[in-house]
Amino acid sequence: MRVLDHPILGRARPGRKVIFYFNGEPVEGYEGEPIAAALIAAGIKVLRITPRLGEPRGVFCAIGRCSDCIVLVNGMPARACVTPVKEGLDVRSFPGGGRS
Numbered sequence: 001m002r003v004l005d006h007p008i009l010g011r012a013r014p015g016r017k018v019i020f021y022f023n024g025e026p027v028e029g030y031e032g033e034p035i036a037a038a039l040i041a042a043g044i045k046v047l048r049i050t051p052r053l054g055e056p057r058g059v060f061c062a063i064g065r066c067s068d069c070i071v072l073v074n075g076m077p078a079r080a081c082v083t084p085v086k087e088g089l090d091v092r093s094f095p096g097g098g099r100s
Contacts, residue, residue: 002041020089029085036062036069036080039091047071047080048093070094 004012015031022039029038036059039047046056047069060068064082071080072092080091 002037018085018087020085020087020091022091023093027091031086032084034081035071035073035078035083035085035089035091038085039080048095051095 002012002014014033017028018031019026019028020035020038021027022042022044027038027042027044029035029041036047039045040059045058047059048057048071049055050057057068059081060066062069062081064079067079069080070077071083071094072078072090073083074090077094
């Protein structure tokens with residue numbers, strides 16, 4: 001599910017494969033790629049559930065402007081679309097965050 005050969009950006013040069021954790025489960029990603037990209041490649045599309053309506057949220061803008069992809073990274077809020085993957089990161093669904 002990764003774009004490896006982009007018509008404008010060219011051929012991807014992924015970093016080394018690493019393991020990080022999403023809600024306690026191991027996920028494989030490439031060091032330096034956005035957390036959201038690694039999660040989507042692993043088949044994970046829902047990053048959090050809205051507190052008021054209980055609706056699933058994932059990647060919306062993919063450029064760090066909205067809060068749909070907000071997660072906890074090692075206990076701190078972060079946007080998954082612009083936060084790079086590193087070995088051993090503990091990524092968790094954000095408990096409630098966002099505006100929905």
